[in-house]
Amino acid sequence: MTASGSQTRHPRPATPTQEDPVHHPRTRHLISIDDLTDDDLRTLVADGVAFNQAAQAAGRTGADRAAGPLQDQVVGIYFSKTSTRTRTAFSSGALRLGASLITYGPGDLQLNTGETSEDTGAVLSRMLDVLVARTAGDEAEMRAWASQRRMSVVNAMSAGEHPTQALTDLTTLSLRFGRLEGLRVLYVGEGNNSASALALALSRFPGTELELRTPPGYGLDPAYLARARAHAARSGASVRERHDMEDLPGGFDAIYTTRWQTTGTTKAEPHWRDVFAPFQVGARLWEASPKAVFLHDLPAHRGDEVTAEVLDGPHSIAFDQAENKMHSAMAVLKWCRAGGPAAPGE
Structure with a gap:
């Protein structure tokens, strides 16, 4: 913790490549642990603990979908590499928080035909609220997707960091x-x-x-x-x-x-x-x-x-x-969209 209130942050933001007049203040990205303040980190751990404890108390593994804070939001799941736990955790967690899902396999996006990462992110951001992604490369591609200001981007594993x-x-x-x-x-x-x-x-x-x-x-x-x-x-x-x-x-x-x-x-x-x-x-x-x-x-x-x-x-x-990957995934999704759904006309 820092003496000034645990606000140390080490972001490395990408610069938007296209004009985007819509800025949703609730949008947060998790691409590296170093994108988090100390308070953010503690909040995410505490929420993961709380989701686990609530599930154990209720005798099941998640929250009631209808009451979820991600109701009416859409989460995209894009994995270019294999996954059992992380993909299932974010898929199940998103559904339990009330979101809808769109899933993409390694051959589904036009990235394979040469579309730039920035253009892919700009397009997906107009249709998705969160993109959870696992890639074989470094963080650069995810930061390109995060260069827009509408859709949250979550690193579900890159070459350097998980x-x-x-x-x-x-x-x-x-x-x-x-x-x-x-x-x-x-x-x-x-x-x-x-x-x-x-x-x-x-x-x-x-x-x-x-x-x-x-x-x-x-x-x-x-x-x-x-x-x-x-x-x-x-x-x-x-x-x-x-x-x-x-x-x-x-x-x-x-x-x-x-x-x-x-x-x-x-x-x-x-x-x-x-x-x-x-x-x-x-x-x-x-x-x-x-x-x-x-x-x-x-x-x-x-x-x-x-x-x-x-x-x-x-x-x-x-x-x-x-x-606990699912409980932590729910904490991450909640944190990314902490401001709740956009107001009509926002």
Whole structure:
């Protein structure tokens, strides 16, 4: 938190390429965790927790559709890469909030025939209220879509960052521990887009400690690591990274890993599995952290990044974490359209 009221923001807005006289003040984008103020981040986590608790109290997994805050709004779901949890979470979450859905596959948009991202965003913004997208590239395409001022754009995973996964992770930790401040998290595995988003998010909370153990040559992108450490210096958190499994401290609250083959990617190094082998998460890690919970963003490959004993064992809350993707998605959609439906004639 900042002394001035937690309003630190690190946006990188795109410049509109076309005149758009309609500016809906409720429109917000989530393309990077660094687009959020500290207050935004806390609000999104708190709302994810609240959606989970309301669902548990009601004995079901979502809100009544008819009463949803996105009633009469339309959410577009565009995934150019495979997805089970994130696509289902945003689709189900949007419906439970009262929205209607339009879904697009990787071959459906005229982007494939050469239409510019700016033109695609300008057109979709006149028909959709929110676009949730997963792409194989960096954030630039999503920021081009966000250069208009009508439609919210949500990054459901890009090459560099998976911000909605980080919100899910923080929601899950908050539900389990009742707080985020002071938590100690061990992340083991590739420094991929889930790891970068987790580092950017967790480092905002005072007293948190994130220990990253990543294989040599597969660490966190230096730019993301620098940004996370800047957050940590401001908030009183810590972010450390090493490329071995030696001298691990104990007493972690959570141990986290992701699959070795990040969705939609391959590894050029022929013997990469030999490099990753020492970073498998097994029961031995609980000897020094006996109370730690286990997190995994899924899908999991038992016998690769994690043993079946851990993933299916008593410490694992990975499938609760997966359910929380929907609760976090609902929080994101609500936040993006926080001002509610446009007034007639707006």
